[in-house]
Amino acid sequence: MKTDSSENPMNDAPKTTSSPPAAIRSTIALLRFMLPVVVLVIAVLGAMYLLQSRPAATRTETEARATLVETIFASPADQTAEITAYGTVEPHRELLLQPQVGGQVVRINEGLRSGGRVPAGEMLFMIDPRDYRIAMIQREADVAKAAVALQLEEARGDVAQREWELLRDSIKASDQNEGLALRGPQKIEKEAALAAARGRLEKAELDLERTTISAPFNGIVLADDIEIGQVVSPQTRAATIAGTDRFDVMVSVPLDKLEWIRADPADPEGNSTARIIQELGNGRTVVRTGRVDRIVGEVERSGRLAKVRVLVEDPLGLEPSTDEARPALPLLLGSYVRVEIDGPSFTDAVELPRSVIRDNGNIWIFDRDGRLQIRSSTILAGRPDTVLVESFLLPGEEIVSSPLPSALPGMMLERIGSTGRPGSNAEVNDAEVDRGDA
Structure with missing residues (x-):
């Protein structure tokens, strides 16, 4: 059956x-x-x-900023270099006292105790003198008897002389012996006996004198070893004393500094002066003035150091003085002290703290324009905390004493606390302060 397309509307629609x-x-x-x-x-x-x-955006240019620094002034002046050395105070004179005669000690000076002081010539202790006084009396008697014997012999000689003159012609020539006839040998014997008696008397007097032991010089007692009632002999160690008029200090000095020291035995007054400084603690010191006595002809084995002896007059301050500034404290034996020996003098030298000497001996200069200059220095001599250098500053210049993180010649500087100076009028803020003190 044929289908009609008109009856199917779907078939009639366009294919879109x-x-x-x-x-x-x-x-x-x-x-x-x-x-x-x-x-x-x-x-x-x-x-x-x-x-x-x-x-x-506003473009601003970074302004140059100055680094804050601390500075010090330094003026050239005539300076004297010192040689600093260390040593121990020693006695200039030290004596071990021993009696020259034996016996029992009957008297002792109150000053004869360790640490006591005794003046020259004062009695230190006495040995019982009675035995020695008796011996002296006996020796005096011996002298008297010998003198009488000599007088008798001289009288016999006078008699023999007269007899010789009367009988000389009647005596055979072969029998003549004038010396024997006049008793010459007998007289010589009596004279010798008298001289011996006098010698024994002098010895007895000397022994009696030696029963009193006196101080040979002004001294301080370092040790005492006797007591009253003790029996002593010439081998007994009675006491040790040291002279108080002078002390010595033996110091060691580098060999290259010896040429700075004057030590002429023929002219001791012209020798180098020195200051002896003893530290007591708490900032207190004892200072004495001394003088170089001599350069000891010996070098220390431990290094290239020479020994120099310094002489200190009146180290204990016992001599009367009108100097009110003179210290009352004594310089003590055995103290370890610092000695500053005067060396050569320099004209127009500058004394600076050691801390301002930079690497290679350079020094930072705050110049008149407020800029950093770096200059080399010539060190003339050193001191414990400072050095002497040749003068190198121009008028208006100062020395930078504070550290810098990077020191560049020509960089701008400003003193801490300064209100500005030529060449350093930039602002300084806290960051700059921290940078300058770094």
Whole structure:
């Protein structure tokens, strides 16, 4: 059966059922392509807008800033170099007292105790003198008897002389012996006996004198070893005393500094002077003035050091003095002291702290324009905390005493606490202060 197409409306419609979906797909594809472009364009336009709408940046130039430093003034002057050495105070004279006669000690000076002081000539202790006094009396009697015997012999000689003159002509020549006839040998014997008796008397007197032991010089007692009632002999160690008029200090000096020291035995007053300083603690010191006595002809084995002996007059301060500034404290034996010996003198030298001497002996200068100058220095001599250098400053210049992190010649500087000076008028903030003090 044949079907009529007019009766089927579906068959009469145009065949366009696939067109709408294709258009949609094209539109979507176009949007997918354009959307990133639009977003990119919008982003670019937004960025351009932001760049054009931001405030205009103000360009400032970094100003030069000065580094804060501390400075010191230094003026040239005539200076004397010192040689600093160390040593121990020793007695100039030290004596071990031993009696020259034996016996029992009956008296002792109150000053004969360790640490006591005794003046020259004062009795230190006494040995019982009675036995020695008796011996002296006996020797005096012996002298008297010998003198009488000599007188008798001289009288016999006078008699023999007269007899010889009377009988000389009657005596044979072979029998003549004038010396024997006049008793010459007998007289010589009596004279010798008298001389011996007198010698024994002198010895007895000397022994009696030696029962009293006196101080040979002004001294301080270092040790005492006797007591009243003790029996002593010439081998007994009675006491040890040291002279108080002078003390010695033996110091060691580098060999290259010996030429600075004057030590002429023929002219001791012209020898180098020295200051002897004893530290007591708490900032207290004892200072005495001394003089070089001599250079000992010996070098220490431990190094290239020469021994120099310094003489200190009146180390205990016992001599009367009108100097009110003179210290009352004594210089003690055995003390370890610092000795400053005067060396050569320099004209127009500058004394500086050791801390301002930089590497290679350079010194930082704060010049008149407020800039850093670096100069080399010539060190003339050293002191414990300072050095002497040749004068090198120009008028208006100062020395930088504080450290710098990087020292460059010509860099701008300003003193701490300064209100400014030529060449250093830049602002200084806290950061600059920290940098300058680094």
